Amino acid sequence: MTALSHTAELMRRDQVWPFLQPPAASINVDKDILLYIEDLNLSFDGFKALNNLNLYINDGELRCLIGANGAGKTTLMDVITGKTQCDSGSVFFGQTINLLKYSEADIAELGIGRKFQKPTVFEAQSVFDNLELALKSNKRLLPTLLARLSPSEIDRIDTVLATIGLTDHRFQLAGALSHGQKQWLEIGMLLVSEPRLLLIDEPVAGMTAEETERTAELLTSLAGKHTVVVVEHDMEFVRSIARTVTVLHQGSVLAEGSMDHVQNHPDVIEVYLGEAP
Amino acid sequence: MSLLTTFMSRRNSLGSPVLPFVTILMTLTVLAAIGNLWIPADSALHVSTYTITLLGKYLSFAMLALAVDIVWGYCGILSLGHGAFFALGGYAMGMYLMRQIGSRGVYGDPILPDFMVFLDWDVLPWYWLGMDQFWFAMLMVLLVPGLLAFVFGWLAFHSRVTGVYLSIITQALTYALMLAFFRNEMGFGGNNGLTDFKDLLGFSLQADTTRVALLLCTAGLLAAIFMFSHWVLKSRFGKVIEAIRDGEPRVRFLGYRTDRYKVALFVYSAMIAGIAGALYVPQVGIINPGEFAPLNSIEIVVWVAVGGRGTLYGAVIGALLVNYAKTRFTALMPDGWLFMLGALFVLVTLFLPKGLAGVYGQLITSWKRGRNRDEPPQRNQEATS
Ligand SMILES: Nc1ncnc2c1ncn2[C@@H]1O[C@H](COP(=O)(O)OP(=O)(O)OP(=O)(O)O)[C@@H](O)[C@H]1O
Ligand SMILES: [Mg+2]
Numbered sequence: 001m002t003a004l005s006h007t008a009e010l011m012r013r014d015q016v017w018p019f020l021q022p023p024a025a026s027i028n029v030d031k032d033i034l035l036y037i038e039d040l041n042l043s044f045d046g047f048k049a050l051n052n053l054n055l056y057i058n059d060g061e062l063r064c065l066i067g068a069n070g071a072g073k074t075t076l077m078d079v080i081t082g083k084t085q086c087d088s089g090s091v092f093f094g095q096t097i098n099l100l101k102y103s104e105a106d107i108a109e110l111g112i113g114r115k116f117q118k119p120t121v122f123e124a125q126s127v128f129d130n131l132e133l134a135l136k137s138n139k140r141l142l143p144t145l146l147a148r149l150s151p152s153e154i155d156r157i158d159t160v161l162a163t164i165g166l167t168d169h170r171f172q173l174a175g176a177l178s179h180g181q182k183q184w185l186e187i188g189m190l191l192v193s194e195p196r197l198l199l200i201d202e203p204v205a206g207m208t209a210e211e212t213e214r215t216a217e218l219l220t221s222l223a224g225k226h227t228v229v230v231v232e233h234d235m236e237f238v239r240s241i242a243r244t245v246t247v248l249h250q251g252s253v254l255a256e257g258s259m260d261h262v263q264n265h266p267d268v269i270e271v272y273l274g275e276a277p
Numbered sequence: 278m279s280l281l282t283t284f285m286s287r288r289n290s291l292g293s294p295v296l297p298f299v300t301i302l303m304t305l306t307v308l309a310a311i312g313n314l315w316i317p318a319d320s321a322l323h324v325s326t327y328t329i330t331l332l333g334k335y336l337s338f339a340m341l342a343l344a345v346d347i348v349w350g351y352c353g354i355l356s357l358g359h360g361a362f363f364a365l366g367g368y369a370m371g372m373y374l375m376r377q378i379g380s381r382g383v384y385g386d387p388i389l390p391d392f393m394v395f396l397d398w399d400v401l402p403w404y405w406l407g408m409d410q411f412w413f414a415m416l417m418v419l420l421v422p423g424l425l426a427f428v429f430g431w432l433a434f435h436s437r438v439t440g441v442y443l444s445i446i447t448q449a450l451t452y453a454l455m456l457a458f459f460r461n462e463m464g465f466g467g468n469n470g471l472t473d474f475k476d477l478l479g480f481s482l483q484a485d486t487t488r489v490a491l492l493l494c495t496a497g498l499l500a501a502i503f504m505f506s507h508w509v510l511k512s513r514f515g516k517v518i519e520a521i522r523d524g525e526p527r528v529r530f531l532g533y534r535t536d537r538y539k540v541a542l543f544v545y546s547a548m549i550a551g552i553a554g555a556l557y558v559p560q561v562g563i564i565n566p567g568e569f570a571p572l573n574s575i576e577i578v579v580w581v582a583v584g585g586r587g588t589l590y591g592a593v594i595g596a597l598l599v600n601y602a603k604t605r606f607t608a609l610m611p612d613g614w615l616f617m618l619g620a621l622f623v624l625v626t627l628f629l630p631k632g633l634a635g636v637y638g639q640l641i642t643s644w645k646r647g648r649n650r651d652e653p654p655q656r657n658q659e660a661t662s
Binding site for chain 2: 081083103104105108109113114116120122123124125129132133134139140141144145146147189193
C-alpha cells in the first residue's frame with residue numbers, strides 16, 4: 001500500500017522529480033517574501049516544541065526572533081535547515097522551493113547559511129582554512145579535490161578576514177581563538193558563502209560590549225543585500241538592530257511588530273512578567 | 278599578498294614529510310637490494326633473502342597501516358575490518374598465482390587448481406575465469422575491495438552509522454567473510470587457502486631476483502601511494518575530510534554531502550589495502566582465511582596508534598616497528614605476543630595519545646621555539662602585514 005502511494009507520488013505529473021530539478025532552482029520572490037513558514041508542528045515525545053507556527057520573512061529584511069529559553073527558536077532553525085523533520089506544516093523558500101524535501105547540504109547550496117548557538121568551527125584547522133571550506137564554490141567531490149583558490153577568492157577571504165577582525169590570526173588554529181572570536185569566525189564563514197538567507201543563533205553570547213556593538217553594525221549592514229534572521233536574548237542588542245521583532249512562546253508566535261509594539265503587547269508582558277524571577 | 282597567502286595556507290607546520298619519507302624509504306630498499314644481489318654471501322654486509330622477504334612483508338603491512346590511517350586518522354572512521362580488504366586483494370593475487378601453476382600441480386590438471394580436483398570439481402567456477410590474465414587479476418585487486426567498500430560504506434554512511442557502531446559492523450564484516458572463506462564450497466581452497474605458488478609473470482617466486490624485485494615494487498608503490506595520498510589530503514577535499522572528522526553536521530550545513538566524501542575516502546582506502554594484500558601474498562607464499570580474522574584488523578589499528586594518527590608517515594613507522602617487535606618477540610615467547618600487543622595499546626593510549634609521530638612533532642616544535650627565542654620572530658610579522 002505504501003509502495004503504491006509512493007509510486008503514485010513519483011508519477012505525479014504536476015511536479016518534476018527532485019533529482020531532475022536544478023538544485024539552485026531560481027528563488028521566486030515576486031511577493032517580496034523569501035521564507036514562508038506555515039502551520040508548522042513538531043513534537044518531541046509528546047512535548048510540542050513547535051505548535052502551529054506561522055512566520056513570513058520578507059526579502060531583504062532583518063528580523064529578530066526573541067523568546068524565553070525553550071520557546072523553540074533553535075528548533076525552528078533546525079527545521080528550516082533540514083536538520084530536524086517536522087511533523088506537519090510547510091516551509092517554502094520563495095514561492096516555489098519546498099525546503100522540507102531537501103537535505104541539509106542541498107539547503108545550504110540553495111543559499112541558506114546558518115550560525116549555530118554554540119560556536120562550531122573546525123578547531124584543528126586554521127582560520128583561513130575554515131573560511132576556505134565555507135567559500136561559495138562547487139561542493140561536489142571532484143571539483144573539491146581539484147580546487148585551487150583563485151586570486152578573487154583569496155581577496156574575498158581577505159576582505160572577510162578584515163571585516164571580522166581576524167586578519168592577524170589567519171594562520172592560527174581556530175581552536176586557539178577566544179569564544180568571541182570563534183563567534184566572529186563563524187559569522188565570517190557565513191559571509192564567504194554568500195547566502196541569500198542568514199539564520200543567526202545568539203551571535204553576541206560571550207562577546208564584549210565593544211564586540212557586540214561591531215556585530216550589530218555588521219548585521220545591519222548585511223540586511224538589504226541578504227535576508228537576516230537573528231535569535232538573541234540580549235534585549236539591548238535586539239533593540240539596537242531590530243526593525244521587526246517576532247516573539248516566540250511555547251512553539252508559536254505570540255506577537256510581532258516593532259520593538260516598542262512588542263514590548264507593550266499585553267500577552268508579551270504577561271508571559272515575561274509571569275516568568276520573571 | 279595573495280601568493281603568500283596561498284603558500285602559507287598550504288604550509289604544513291612541520292614542513293612536508295614527502296621528500297624525506299620517499300628518500301629514506303627508497304634508499305634503504307635499494308641498499309638492501311644491492312646487499313642481497315651483489316654483495317657476496319660471506320660478507321658482513323650481505324642481506325639474506327629471508328631478510329628481503331621480511332622487509333617486503335613489513336612494507337606491505339606499512340601500506341595497510343597507511344590505508345587505515347587515511348580513514349581513521351583523517352576522517353575519524355575507526356575501521357576494524359580493513360583486514361578484509363587486505364585479504365580480498367591477497368586472494369585476487371593468489372587466484373592469479375594458482376592459475377599460473379598450470380599443470381605443474383600435484384594432480385597435473387592444466388586448468389583446475391589442486392584443491393578443486395581434490396573436491397572432484399570438473400569445471401572452473403565462473404569467478405575464477407579471467408584470473409589467468411595478470412591485468413585482469415590486478416583489476417580485481419582494486420575492484421573487489423573497492424566495490425565491497427562502496428556497498429558497505431554507502432549503506433553505513435548514508436544511514437549515518439558512526440562511532441562504535443561502525444567499528445562493530447566492520448568487525449562483523451571481516452568475521453563473516455572469514456567464515457565464508459573457510460567453507461570448501463566457496464571455491465577458494467577452504468581453510469588451506471591458496472598456496473604452492475610457482476611463478477609470477479613467468480619469474481620463479483623462489484629466485485632471489487624475483488624476491489628483490491617484489492621488495493622494490495612494494496617500496497615503490499608505497500612511496501607512490503604516500504605521495505598521492507599526501508596530495509589528496511592536503512587538497513581542499515582533504516580539508517573537508519578533516520572537517521568531517523571534527524564536526525560532520527557542521528560540514529553538511531556548509532553544503533558538502535558528507536556521506537559521499539566518506540564513501541569515496543573509504544573506497545580509496547580499501548583499494549590501498551587491496552594492493553597491500555596483493556603484494557603480501559607472493560612474498561609470503563600463502564593466503565588463507567586466517568587473514569580475515571577480526572584480530573588481524575585490530576592489530577592494524579594498534580600499529581597506527583603506536584606510530585601516530587593523521588600523519589601518514591606515523592602509520593608506516595608504527596607498522597614497521599610493531600611488526601619488527603612481533604618477529605623478535607614471537608621467536609622468544611610465541612604465546613606472549615597478544616599480551617604484549619594489548620599492553621602496547623594501553624600504554625600508547627595512556628601516555629602517547631598522538632603516537633610516536635606526536636612525540637617527534639613536539640620535539641620539533643619545542644626546538645623551533647627555542648631557536649625563535651634567539652632571533653626575533655620577524656617573519657611572522659611580515660606574513661601577517
Ligand atoms: N532533540 C530534542 N529532543 C527532545 N527535546 C528537544 C530536542 N530539541 C529541543 N528540544 C526541546 O524543545 C524545546 C525548544 O528548544 P529550543 O532549543 O528550540 O529552544 P530555544 O528557543 O532555542 O531556547 P534557548 O533560548 O535556550 O536556546 C526545549 O524545551 C527543548 O528541551
Ligand atoms: Mg536556542
